[in-house]
Amino acid sequence: MMTAVESSGRRRVTLDDVAQRAGVHKSTVSRALRSASSDPRVARIREVAEELGWTPDLIAAGLRNQQMRSIGVLVPRLTDVVLATIFEGIDDTLSQQGWQAVVVSTWDEPEVQRRRARLLLGHRVDGLIVADARDDEPYMVDIAGRGVPVLLVNRSYPGFVSVTCDDELGGRLAAEHLVGLGHTRLGVVAGMPYAVSLSNRVRGFRAAARERGVEVSDDLVVPSTIYPSAGREAGTRLLDLPDPPTAFFVVNDAAAIGLLGLLRERGLTPGVDVSVVGFNDIPEAAELHVPLTTVRNPMREMGALAANEALRMISGQPVTSRTLRPELVVRASTGPR
Amino acid sequence: MMTAVESSGRRRVTLDDVAQRAGVHKSTVSRALRSASSDPRVARIREVAEELGWTPDLIAAGLRNQQMRSIGVLVPRLTDVVLATIFEGIDDTLSQQGWQAVVVSTWDEPEVQRRRARLLLGHRVDGLIVADARDDEPYMVDIAGRGVPVLLVNRSYPGFVSVTCDDELGGRLAAEHLVGLGHTRLGVVAGMPYAVSLSNRVRGFRAAARERGVEVSDDLVVPSTIYPSAGREAGTRLLDLPDPPTAFFVVNDAAAIGLLGLLRERGLTPGVDVSVVGFNDIPEAAELHVPLTTVRNPMREMGALAANEALRMISGQPVTSRTLRPELVVRASTGPR
DNA sequence: TCCTGTCGTGCAATCGATTGCGCGCAATCG
DNA sequence: CGATTGCGCGCAATCGATTGCACGACAGGA
Numbered sequence: 204m205m206t207a208v209e210s211s212g213r214r215r216v217t218l219d220d221v222a223q224r225a226g227v228h229k230s231t232v233s234r235a236l237r238s239a240s241s242d243p244r245v246a247r248i249r250e251v252a253e254e255l256g257w258t259p260d261l262i263a264a265g266l267r268n269q270q271m272r273s274i275g276v277l278v279p280r281l282t283d284v285v286l287a288t289i290f291e292g293i294d295d296t297l298s299q300q301g302w303q304a305v306v307v308s309t310w311d312e313p314e315v316q317r318r319r320a321r322l323l324l325g326h327r328v329d330g331l332i333v334a335d336a337r338d339d340e341p342y343m344v345d346i347a348g349r350g351v352p353v354l355l356v357n358r359s360y361p362g363f364v365s366v367t368c369d370d371e372l373g374g375r376l377a378a379e380h381l382v383g384l385g386h387t388r389l390g391v392v393a394g395m396p397y398a399v400s401l402s403n404r405v406r407g408f409r410a411a412a413r414e415r416g417v418e419v420s421d422d423l424v425v426p427s428t429i430y431p432s433a434g435r436e437a438g439t440r441l442l443d444l445p446d447p448p449t450a451f452f453v454v455n456d457a458a459a460i461g462l463l464g465l466l467r468e469r470g471l472t473p474g475v476d477v478s479v480v481g482f483n484d485i486p487e488a489a490e491l492h493v494p495l496t497t498v499r500n501p502m503r504e505m506g507a508l509a510a511n512e513a514l515r516m517i518s519g520q521p522v523t524s525r526t527l528r529p530e531l532v533v534r535a536s537t538g539p540r
Numbered sequence: 541m542m543t544a545v546e547s548s549g550r551r552r553v554t555l556d557d558v559a560q561r562a563g564v565h566k567s568t569v570s571r572a573l574r575s576a577s578s579d580p581r582v583a584r585i586r587e588v589a590e591e592l593g594w595t596p597d598l599i600a601a602g603l604r605n606q607q608m609r610s611i612g613v614l615v616p617r618l619t620d621v622v623l624a625t626i627f628e629g630i631d632d633t634l635s636q637q638g639w640q641a642v643v644v645s646t647w648d649e650p651e652v653q654r655r656r657a658r659l660l661l662g663h664r665v666d667g668l669i670v671a672d673a674r675d676d677e678p679y680m681v682d683i684a685g686r687g688v689p690v691l692l693v694n695r696s697y698p699g700f701v702s703v704t705c706d707d708e709l710g711g712r713l714a715a716e717h718l719v720g721l722g723h724t725r726l727g728v729v730a731g732m733p734y735a736v737s738l739s740n741r742v743r744g745f746r747a748a749a750r751e752r753g754v755e756v757s758d759d760l761v762v763p764s765t766i767y768p769s770a771g772r773e774a775g776t777r778l779l780d781l782p783d784p785p786t787a788f789f790v791v792n793d794a795a796a797i798g799l800l801g802l803l804r805e806r807g808l809t810p811g812v813d814v815s816v817v818g819f820n821d822i823p824e825a826a827e828l829h830v831p832l833t834t835v836r837n838p839m840r841e842m843g844a845l846a847a848n849e850a851l852r853m854i855s856g857q858p859v860t861s862r863t864l865r866p867e868l869v870v871r872a873s874t875g876p877r
Numbered sequence: 878t879c880c881t882g883t884c885g886t887g888c889a890a891t892c893g894a895t896t897g898c899g900c901g902c903a904a905t906c907g
Numbered sequence: 908c909g910a911t912t913g914c915g916c917g918c919a920a921t922c923g924a925t926t927g928c929a930c931g932a933c934a935g936g937a
Contacts, residue, residue: 215687217893228917233895244915261662262603263893266922271599281631282624291619294645298656303663305642308631319635325598326640350552431827464827490768490801492829554923565887570925581885600923603892880937887930895921905912 216257225251265327273303274513275323278334279311283429284485285455285502289334289357292506300514311395313340320346330517332509336360337397352516356509358400364516365524366509370400373498373529374407374452377480380496380531381450382415385540386478389417390441390448391424392434392458401454404482404498408452423448431461438462442469449540450478456485456497463493463536478537494534501527553594562588602664610640611850612660615671616648620766621822622792622839626671626694629843637851648732650677657683667854669846673697674734689853693846695737701853702861703846707737710835710866711744711789714817717833717868718787719752722877723815726754727778727785728761729771729795738791741819741835745789760785768798775799779806786877787815793822793834800830800873815874831871838864 222229225248235248265271276293278286294304305328307319316335320342323331331351333343336358343363347353355365381389389412394401409419425440427433434453438461441448453459459481463473471477473493481488481497488495505527512522559566562585572585602608613630615623631641642665644656653672657679660668668688670680673695680700684690692702718726726749731738746756762777764770771790775798778785790796796818800810808814810830818825818834825832842864849859 215893218895219893229893230895230918231916234916237895258658259662260664260893261659262599262608262664263922264895266599266603267893267895269922280628281618282621282628284619284621284624287619287621287624291617291645294618298644303642303659305640307635307640308628321595322598322640325596327597327599431823460824460827467829486768487797487824490797492804552923555925556923566923567888567925568886571886574925597923600892601925604923604925606892878937881935883932883934885930885932888928890927891925893922897920898918900917901915903912903914905910907908907910 215260216255217260218257221248221252221255221257224255271303271327271329272301273305273326273328274330274332274510274517275320275326275328276304276306276332276334277309277316277320277323278306280308281306283457285483285500286334286357288485288502289506289509292503292508293332293356293510294506296507296510297514302514304510309335311335311337311397313337313342316340316342317345324349324351330354330513332356332513333363334358336363336399338399339397352513354509354513354516354522356505358398359524360399364512364522366505366512367400367524367526368500368502368505368529369526370403370529371407371410373482373500374404374409375411376498376529376531377404377452377482378408378411378417379415380533380537381452381478381480382412382417384450384478384537386448386450387417387540388446388448388450389419389423390438390451391419392427392437392441392451392453392462393424394427394429394454394458396426404454405452427458429455429457431457431464434458434461434463435465438465448477450480450537452480452482454482456481456483456488456495459495459497459536460487460491463491463495473536474538480537484532488532489534491536493536496534496537497532499530499532501529552597553592554597555594558585558589558592558594561592608640608664608666609638610642610663610665611667611669611847611854612657612663612665613641613643613669613671614646614653614657614660615643617645618643620794622820622837623671623694625839626843626846629840629845630669630693630847631843633844633847634851639851641847646672648672648674648734650674650679653677653679654682661686661688667691667850669693669850670700671695673700673736675736676734689850691846691850691853691859693842695735696861697736701849701859703842703849704737704861704863705837705839705842705866706863707740707866708744708747710819710837711741711746712748713835713866713868714741714789714819715745715748715754716752717870717874718789718815718817719749719754721787721815721874723785723787724754724877725783725785725787726756726760727775727788728756729764729774729778729788729790729799730761731764731766731791731795733763741791742789764795766792766794768794768801771795771798771800772802775802785814787817787874789817789819791819793818793820793825793832796832796834796873797824797828800828800832810873811875817874821869825869826871828873830873833871833874834869836867836869838866 218229222232235245309316331353334357359365425437427437484499555566559569572582646653671694696702762774764774821836
């Protein structure tokens, strides 16, 4: 004979099943299961629930309570270790507090962003954490005022509360370092123009360089994606200039790694012939043949803080934007001119 | 005056709202919205729904239909690019078919695995894709027979349908390559013993080596984690043996990268003094100073196939385990003895 | 003219957990 | 011993979409 637990493909155990077995009404069971009381009757009901293998149906409870205890998270893509790390911070924080993160990839494509955001709202998430805001296609604007709080992380946008790295400061740290080493011809691999996090890094870099008497002209600032291949391509363009830079600021480490590969092929030694500063300090930056000087971005903390702020928003508490402090990590890929 | 769409924080628009505005019953609206008809009355109802900004409540629909069109995915961690890539394949495939993936990280910890699996079931996912099966703590066994189909990916387990790489073959390819280059003293950085994917690679490697007359003794097989630091530590142990190996098989690329760092520090040139074969072919393997010879694991395809097989299981169709063919990618980190 | 078949619509039940309301029982006090 | 307070429990409504059933209208054929 099969017990209820062993049989497969059977109907879900509901509160009513427990109630019947315990000889009480389902409302009594519901109350018993969430009371802290140690009343013997309550204990008996708990026992029956356990025996029958009852587990709460979060969908039914969510419908009734108008609260799913879940937050939707939109990221460009999870195979980017930067976004994966931010999400890990979010997921960890939420799950520790009994909440569920529901993540979707949008590939930075506005149409996908809109579609998947709508879908998340259909799943009645209680809030949205947006890590893929574009300043040319701010889909979050349509979502806001839908009754669901929206928090930005990683990239900011006017009118929204956000949790970001102080990207401008990060850019400044890179510029100060390179100018301090005596470099005066600075190239920038600038990333996607629609990502404010990246353009802020470039802005900070150029401003700090100029303040120290080094002008970074527009032709030394090359847009790119965030992949190693993009670092190679942008690097090629810059190295092939009549008067190529002696130092590079690459707005993300993956592209910087591509640039390092290009330099190697051209017989240039990073840190000796040419300097390179990356951004984020992803784990492999330290493992490279020539370890990468980079700006550490507190990605995990950013995710954790974003999750907490989102919970605060949902519970109706006031929240304000926060920026986290980046830090320069000097390694072997930079050296004196 | 605010329109319904502009006002914020307001109540959700329900079918009943649309029905009242259109002067019909909500059941009529429900039918109209999902019929393909171009009847003018149907068109009118659609128009009203659009105007009021109605969006389906997937929670309510899920409760009524006993089907959420979502699949829970359990992974060790998403910051591991291997798992992130597998998940990307799953997510992409599911979302293209109108399904939602809900992913959770379990850190390979049995207690977390159990807790989060239960939580996913509480969310009424229609199936589970398990990427973090441990052969010493098979939590999936408790979950199976809960009325929800379970599919394994990445790591297999007896009695479960799985989609995996042919890891044993991958190990064989590595061994054939190294023995073919004349190496007879082979070291193995073996990964976690509880992960069958990894131990299968080691088994295939040792079997193929033995078939070619090279015995890999137990003291040359060192357990590890999958991080670069673990590659360094395991490598240190092997290099400090009285008769150290001249070639290494490292069951995953991240650890192989750590081993390459160690070799560099010891003044050994990979591909010349010592050979190293990794596993997975993650993107950075090709970008290294000494590009890594490795066994390509079709991770994204694995995820996509797993998603499709899971959908098949859910729809009640028969499914069988599938293995995908790995491929040796020879680069500069291996060379003749 | 009446009957039958078809189509569209309204009604009400359903999914499972939660909760306000009210009833009945027991305990305590005057 | 009767009245009042308090507590526990059952009842039924609720959340929002879906769907079987039944009824009414209308058309076509006998």
